[in-house]
Amino acid sequence: MVVKVLIIIPGQERKMSDLTEDLMGELLAETGHHDLLLFPVLNRFKDIRAKSMPEIVGLESQITSLFSRLARSFGLYLSPGYIIEKNGSGFYRSAILFDPAGDLVLKQRQLFLTGREQRNGLLKGRELKVLDTRLGQIGFLVGRDCYYPEVARFLTLQGVDIVLAINEQQAMNCWQQLAGVWSQVQQNQFYALETATAGQDLIHGPCEISPYRTGVLAPRGSRSEALTLNPTDYFQVLAAKVKRLAGFKLVAGRLDQERLRKIRTEYPLKDYLNPRLYEKSGLKTLLPRKRVGR
């Protein structure tokens, strides 16, 4: 099965108030049918990013009802990225996914937080879920979770095929972005749609089944660009190739599940994990630890 996927990202000139059902409908009609769409809202509209979490909370119901209707109208799996959920005096950053019937079928709270996020009242999730769909098994990486390799590993061990990643890292260069979702895709063999607040919006796959073995399915450069330019320059080429429509950027890709299965069979990275080593080493040696003047 080939899954048609799309990321839509608002450009600088777009505001949250533009996000009407009509506009979304026009966009989706223009881009043709896709099976899975990631349309990040809270981390990509500039006017929303400037707001504090308490100010954003009210948008939760507006976003969920709009995206539920859109998913149903267009018959696709649709994620608006994350919403902010209030919990007592704290908040969760919760990524959500609607199915083609418009039902909210997957909610994943961010699991790892920065110090600043904790000081701002964000709370950590306590569960990691994978949703079984006709497109394959779907999971989320939310915010800092993109940089904690255990999250992608645990998704993989639960069978994930497609990961929706909302990377919120600020002021990063291409190398710092490669250390996140791209590295997780390579050590776990899944597909990922990544929307990056300060980087490139990318569709990833294992190097072996991506153009020129770059690990980037879309946008796509040429062979000579991929093989001769360093990653910094190649990323600039990719940025120039992103399609634009009505003030939105579009990154579209096709995820071939058969090719993914084939690479997992030919080179089964998961089978070569070493549980005996990890158990012998113990839980404590596998936990991330604070590195402050160690």
Add this chain to the structure above:
Amino acid sequence: MSGWEQWKNGFFQKYLHWKTRPARLKRHLERNTPKLITNLDNLTEKKEQITVVALQLEMNLYQDILAFVDKMALMVHKSTEKGADLIVFPEDNLLQLLGLLPGITGEQQGQAVDHFLSRTGEDLSITDILGFIGPIISKASLFIFAELAKRFQVYLMAGSGMLPGADGKIYNIAYLFGPDGELLGQQKKAHLLPLERGWGLASGDELLVVSTGIGRLAFPVCMDATYFETFRILANQGAEIVMIPIANPDAEYNYWTALRGIWSRVQESRVFGIKSAMVGELFGFKFTGQAGIYAPFQLTAGSTGIITEAATFDREELVVAELNLKELRELRVDDDCNLVIWEELFPRIYREK
């Protein structure tokens, strides 16, 4: 095995032990290695600023062990001329001594493993061959690299070889020596290639960190760098410098695929990383790879995570860099831990894979 075959094997083993006897190797080293470099600092001081060399080495089958000794001594000498405190040889470095096997010639270097096995005229597997010659390679390698480390007063990671462990199983084992020639540790590869498992190799189940005068050193092998767990465990055991010897049988070198090993792991675990690479051909496999030296983003120019890399991927090179351990120790990182998730899933989820 018939009586004649047993006698023949016993005879060849005795012959090879005689050819590789320490007294012969030592005499050769004394006559032929360059003048002893006096680098007494490595024996006495704890250093925070060190020079490391990652070797990109061309694969050869050595029929003559003295030629192997000369080559290893030459690489160590060249490295110490660059001021090396630590020299890192690549994966399968010790397999170059497979050329000692009776009947092996340089021509066979480019021939497939199956062809090599068929020439033995016996129904032999790779592990049979390694079980036969492995003890000889181990003994000779331990002596050669201990002598070189002592003579040049440097820390030496000798690279690895597929060699028998104490339990008789064949492992991919790497060795680390101190500047006084002491064997500081041996590390068995913990995550195998499908090819290696197919050959009957066993995987190690321990990761070692060695405290030295030039920091806390670890040296897992090649594929171990594909798994974040390796570096997480080592970093939590206090590793500051993680060496990864590789021999990557990928005829078509690609920078992106090369990037997904040690470079990614260094960024996740925030240690220094040193990658040594084997290039060239052996038994139908073409090895490519770029030796390199890596550091967390915060400690590299342009936040690339790369200190330096070899200019080529298929030729012999020395890659040199200075590492400042103090900077690494002072690096402040805002890391988090989600104990709930780990306690819920570990170790069940790994067992159920």
